Amino acid sequence: MNDLQSQxxxxxxxxxxxxxxxxxxxxxxxxxxxxxxxxxxxxCQAACMEWNDLRQEVGSFEGSYENPADLSPDVWTLxxxxxxxxxxxxxxxxxxxxxxxxxxxxxxxxxxxxxGAIVQYANGIVDFISANCIGCGxxxxxxPFDIPRISHKxxxxxxxxxxxxxxxxxxxPACVKAxxxxxxxxxxxxDMKDWAQERIVDLQSRGFExxxxxxxxxxSGTHVMYVLHHxxxxxxxSGLPKDPHISSFVQFWKGLIKPIAIAGVAFTALxxxxxxxxxxxxxxxxxxxxxxxxxxxxxxxxx
Amino acid sequence: MSYPxxxxxxxxxxxxxxxxxxxICFVLLMLSGLAMFHPLFFWLSGLFGGGQWTxxxxxxxxxxxxxxxxxxxxxxxxxxxxxxxxxxWMQKIDRVLINEEEGVPEVPRFNAGQKFVFWSMALFVPVLxxxxxxxxxxxxxxxTPIEVQRIALLVHSLLAIAAIIVWIIHVYAALWVRGSMxxxxxxxxxxxxxxxxxxxxxxxxxxxxxxxxxxxSNRDLGK
Numbered sequence: 001m002n003d004l005q006s007q008x009x010x011x012x013x014x015x016x017x018x019x020x021x022x023x024x025x026x027x028x029x030x031x032x033x034x035x036x037x038x039x040x041x042x043x044c045q046a047a048c049m050e051w052n053d054l055r056q057e058v059g060s061f062e063g064s065y066e067n068p069a070d071l072s073p074d075v076w077t078l079x080x081x082x083x084x085x086x087x088x089x090x091x092x093x094x095x096x097x098x099x100x101x102x103x104x105x106x107x108x109x110x111x112x113x114x115x116g117a118i119v120q121y122a123n124g125i126v127d128f129i130s131a132n133c134i135g136c137g138x139x140x141x142x143x144p145f146d147i148p149r150i151s152h153k154x155x156x157x158x159x160x161x162x163x164x165x166x167x168x169x170x171x172x173p174a175c176v177k178a179x180x181x182x183x184x185x186x187x188x189x190x191d192m193k194d195w196a197q198e199r200i201v202d203l204q205s206r207g208f209e210x211x212x213x214x215x216x217x218x219x220s221g222t223h224v225m226y227v228l229h230h231x232x233x234x235x236x237x238s239g240l241p242k243d244p245h246i247s248s249f250v251q252f253w254k255g256l257i258k259p260i261a262i263a264g265v266a267f268t269a270l271x272x273x274x275x276x277x278x279x280x281x282x283x284x285x286x287x288x289x290x291x292x293x294x295x296x297x298x299x300x301x302x303x
Numbered sequence: 304m305s306y307p308x309x310x311x312x313x314x315x316x317x318x319x320x321x322x323x324x325x326x327i328c329f330v331l332l333m334l335s336g337l338a339m340f341h342p343l344f345f346w347l348s349g350l351f352g353g354g355q356w357t358x359x360x361x362x363x364x365x366x367x368x369x370x371x372x373x374x375x376x377x378x379x380x381x382x383x384x385x386x387x388x389x390x391x392w393m394q395k396i397d398r399v400l401i402n403e404e405e406g407v408p409e410v411p412r413f414n415a416g417q418k419f420v421f422w423s424m425a426l427f428v429p430v431l432x433x434x435x436x437x438x439x440x441x442x443x444x445x446x447t448p449i450e451v452q453r454i455a456l457l458v459h460s461l462l463a464i465a466a467i468i469v470w471i472i473h474v475y476a477a478l479w480v481r482g483s484m485x486x487x488x489x490x491x492x493x494x495x496x497x498x499x500x501x502x503x504x505x506x507x508x509x510x511x512x513x514x515x516x517x518x519x520s521n522r523d524l525g526k
Contacts, residue, residue: 014342113339114354134354136339137440141453150440155355249453253460258341261464268468272475275400282402283481284495292494295509 006168007121013112028124030189031162031173033097034199034227035237036208037183040065040079040095047178048077051163071098073151073158077175080238096237097175097184100147100160102126102223107246108159110254111142117157124189124223125162133157142254144219144244162223192225199227218245306491311508312515313486313497321374322487328368329470335361336463362439369432376425382412382517383422388503389415409502412517420473427466434459 008026009019049055056074059067065081077099084092106126109118117132118139128139128148135155139148148157163173171177172186185195196213203211212231215221226240234240306312314322335357338347348357388408392399392415395407399416413421437447437455444452477483482496497505511518 014345016342113342113345115342115345132354134339134348134358135440136358137438137444138456140440140444141438141449141456146449150444152441155359155441247450247453249450249457253453253457257457257460257464261460262341262343264464265467265471268471272471272479275475276479279401281479281481282500284493284499286495288499289493289495292498292505295498295506296494 007123007125007164009119010122011106011109011120012116013109013118014115024122026122028189029162029167029187029223030124030192031102031176031224032185032187032192032196032227033224034183034185034196035094035096036199036203036211036227036229037181038079038095038097039181039183040081040093041180042067042079043178043180044097044175044184045075045077045079047174048160051166051174052076052161071147071149071159073149073153073156075149076100076158076160082236082238084236094237096226096240098238100126100162100224101145101219101244102160102162103144104220104222105246107142107144107219107250108139108148108157109142110246111138111250113138121164123167125164125167126223127161127164128157128159130156130158142246142250144241144246160224189221189223196225196227203227203229214240216241216244218243306489306514309494310491311494311497311505312490313492314490315516316490318375318378318516319487319490321371321378325368325371325375328364328371329466331364332361332368333463333467333470335364340460340463359441362435365432365435369428372424372428375421379413379421380425383418385415385418385422386411389418404499409506410500411503411507412501414501416472416476420469420476423469424466427462427469431459431462431466434462 008023010021010024012019054074054076056068056072059069061067062069066078068075068078071078077097080096080098082094082096084094086092102125104124106118106120108128109120109126112118113136114132114134116129117134118126118128120126133156135150135157137150137157139157140146140150148159150157163171163175166173173184176184176186185192187195193213193215200211200213208229210232211227211229214226214228214231214234226234226237228234228237228240230236234242334347335351337344338351338354338357339345339361345354348354351357351360388411391408392410396416398404398407399414434455436443438452438459447455477487480500482492482500486492486496494505497508507518508515
């Protein structure tokens with residue numbers, strides 16, 4: 001997206017400073033995706049393409065209802081279909097709308113080396129500011145959900161913006177607007193949690209005893225949440241991670257080693273400088289020249 | 304290249320050109336790499352024309368450095384083979400550091416410190432190259448799982464920092480030991496320098512009647 005938002009930032013990638021935070025008391029928003037009410041019509045996909053002017057190249061049939069085959073720089077949301085055999089031997093068709101989860105603690109933002117290329121607004125939306133993106137792919141490594149995709153055309157990273165441009169002017173995201181069954185809801189995060197709770201109680205009363213809300217604490221919660229009929233097994237929904245968190249390799253790389261590295265480099269350079277000041281250069285002395293001359297005269301003349 | 308009369312050839316022209324290609328690549332990689340490593344250094348990306356250019360050019364410079372350093376390995380590995388003398392020299396490092404080298408074992412073409420720099424880089428450069436290939440998003444992102452790429456990024460960063468620290472030691476040693484810089488720029492040293500810092504090497508040159516850089520070698524001498 002372009003950086004034309006009226007929203008305040010609460011997090012900015014690759015900065016050592018605290019963003020202006022006095023006005024960061026806005027209600028956090030969330031999108032709630034109730035997979036039990038999804039009919040797999042892909043209206044959300046179409047609406048996403050329409051609103052964001054995305055046109056994925058037409059591909060070929062891969063033997064799956066999934067179309068296109070994967071998220072891409074031009075596919076920011078994708079219905080994923082999985083046929084799952086339950087404990088009673090019955091077939092369940094699990095359909096999940098995949099896309100950016102808008103983590104409260106975003107791994108992409110943590111990994112990003114370009115100042116201001118990834119931001120989080122006060123309402124919780126995580127957005128990519130393309131003008132600042134350098135196309136390195138670090139966000140891909142930081143993401144616990146395998147969401148960002150780097151374009152080979154313009155070397156920018158893309159993903160769902162949660163329609164930050166619509167939300168900023170009081171509209172719901174395009175996918176929410178288009179959903180014909182009300183499976184995608186949008187509002188404040190606390191409202192969405194309340195609504196999810198009603199749905200979960202209903203699902204439990206109808207035999208889905210493990211129905212629950214997917215709002216993973218490993219990333220401090222997300223601004224896109226799912227109601228799952230099998231919340232104990234999120235991985236059956238086309239690989240939704242059970243306990244997503246920012247990889248410890250990324251944490252270490254973006255955490256401890258940065259100050260240690262600077263300290264190590266600075267220490268070495270200062271040690272050199274003060275060695276120079278205290279001991280000084282190692283210079284050839286006249287007696288070295290004399291000894292050398294002696295040896296050369298005793299030896300063979302260099303040709 | 305012609306060297307002044309009465310001097311000793313330390314590094315021939317090919318070695319010096321090879322060294323400085325490596326050196327220039329290293330400095331460029333360090334600047335562009337630091338820009339992508341820590342926000343405090345992101346401004347360095349301006350030297351390369353901005354973040355996109357920095358990201359795009361860094362791996363290509365890395366490829367040149369890898370090839371270039373292979374050239375240095377081929378030319379210098381023999382003279383960098385460790386020996387028992389290196390241990391004895393290291394035990395006297397306190398004398399070396401205060402510029403008083405009497406009683407310090409005589410040094411062949413390279414001392415233990417130089418060998419440390421050489422072998423550190425001989426380890427770091429290939430590992431940086433291969434981890435760099437793994438995280439070269441444009442061409443290679445689809446060849447390895449994401450977890451491998453995360454580990455490669457971490458290893459790449461850690462080794463890069465280690466390499467920068469070794470590089471600072473290398474540069475400082477060249478400034479500290481007067482005459483070393485000329486050895487790698489103009490290629491020659493004085494006999495007094497050779498006697499003081501690399502006596503064993505000097506003796507072997509005199510014994511074989513060679514002007515350097517290695518006994519028996521009289522190529523690239525000029526008049």
